[in-house]
Amino acid sequence: MEFIDSTALSTALPTLSRAFAVDPIHLKLALTSYILTLAVFTPASGWAAERFGARRVFLSAMSVFLLGSALCGLSRDLEGLVASRIVQGLGGAMMTPVARLIVVGATPKDKLLTAMGWFTMPALVGPLIGPPIAGLVLSIADWPWIFYINLPVGLLGMVAVMRFVPKSEPRKDLGRFDTPGFILSALAISGLVVVAETAGVGLLPPWAQVGLLALSLACGVVYLRIAKRAGRPILDLTLLRYPTYRASLLGGTLVRLGIGASPFLMPLLLQVALGWSPLKASFVTLATGVGVLVARPFAAAGLKRFGFRTSLTVFVSLTALFTAAPGFFGPATPMALMIAVLTLGGFCRSNQFIAANTIAYADVPETSTAAASTLAAVTQQVGLALGVSLGGLMLNIARGTGGALTPDRFTFPFVAIGLVTLLALPVYLSLDKDAGAAISGRSRAAA
Helix, strand or coil: CHHHHHHHHHHHHHHHHHHHCCCHHHHHHHHHHHHHHHHHHCHHHHHHHHHHCHHHHHHHHHHHHHHHHHHHHHCCCHHHHHHHHHHHHHHHHHHHHHHHHHHHHCCCHHHHHHHHHHHCHHHHHHHHHHHHHHHHHHHHCCCCHHHHCHHHHHHHHHHHHHHHCCCCCCCCCCCCCCHHHHHHHHHHHHHHHHHHHHCCCCCCCHHHHHHHHHHHHHHHHHHHHHHCCCCCCCCCHHHHHCHHHHHHHHHHHHHHHHHCCHHHHHHHHHHHHCCCCHHHHHHHHHHHHHHHHHHHHHHHHHHHHHHHHHHHHHHHHHHHHHHHHHHHCCCCCCHHHHHHHHHHHHHHHHHHHHHHHHHCCCCCCHHHHHHHHHHHHHHHHHHHHHHHHHHHHHHHHHHCCCCCCCHHHHHHHHHHHHHHHHCCHHHHHCCCCCCCHHHHCCCCCCC
16 A cells, blocks of 8 residues: 555655646655655654554554555645655555564574565565556546545554564563654654755745754764664664674665656656656556566575675676666657566566665674664665755756756656666675675675
């Protein structure tokens, strides 16, 4: 439900631009407001799940997400949509991280690769069917139904949770919630994303951006100091001492900085620049999801044969190439070629993320699994939010003042995000050749 919602909204951005009479680039606020809320409130998910019980928190999160979905459908301007997306984000911040905590915490390390493959399946199916659902809805109904469709799906999901997820006893011995750390980290993350989001589009004056950036950095520095004294910090940065975990977070963030812009740029390229209908565009963007899904059976075998470092370096290089490629799509580009490029891009992206997400837990002690999962989820959301902002900024620069969104204006943004994705290559090359061998099934002798 959550991933269908995100990809469906991306498909509907040009339609919403016309409905709200706003610049299409400004609609990135509808994406980043949700992602930012995820990043801010995800750190509280681990503590809340243990303190109140994972199933209870999961059901509450789904209820809030459904409320936000209903409010999104009732929105009549960009400001109302952004506010409703924030409500959705409050629910989403607790859904996926709590589910990941349940799965990772209950799975032996030798089964983790298989478990994470199943866990990420909704993230594959959602983007796969989200665009065509959105295209179909927009062709037969108005845009609010993109959000209303969440309501029956969510209610069925809540019934399934109550039926299949066992109750977990709340813990009373967790101690106090790290409120100072939560506030400081929220201010640091929010300030950074807001500055990135408003850069180059005139939403905030330069002096306000500088002041906000200074406040964000100051809060980050203060957080680093108090986190050392906190018994259970909201974000445990000491986990970065593990090389595999550090490489996963840093490399994965750089990749998300690049590919995070694609769901924002592709609908604008196909529907605004090329003039396609939402339904036609959705079937082309569907190719990325197909590539992601096809990659699943090959990922574990590839890691066992070649190891994490080789797999990561090869697939991040290919991901960067295929991320930049849509920048050269034009009116004369055959649809079959577009589909092939996006399918291969999804295949490479999936292999890269499976390897990066799995190796993150290779050396982390089981007692730190919850903290590691929380920090990983936050960095993922920050990377995606900054990626959308980067894509919007690059497109605004390429368009110029008052320029039209023609196909040639998209070359620079796509090439730029492809180059940013490639910055993860030296990070992965720094890994030991045997990194993660215990969970990939590749023995040191074979390495």
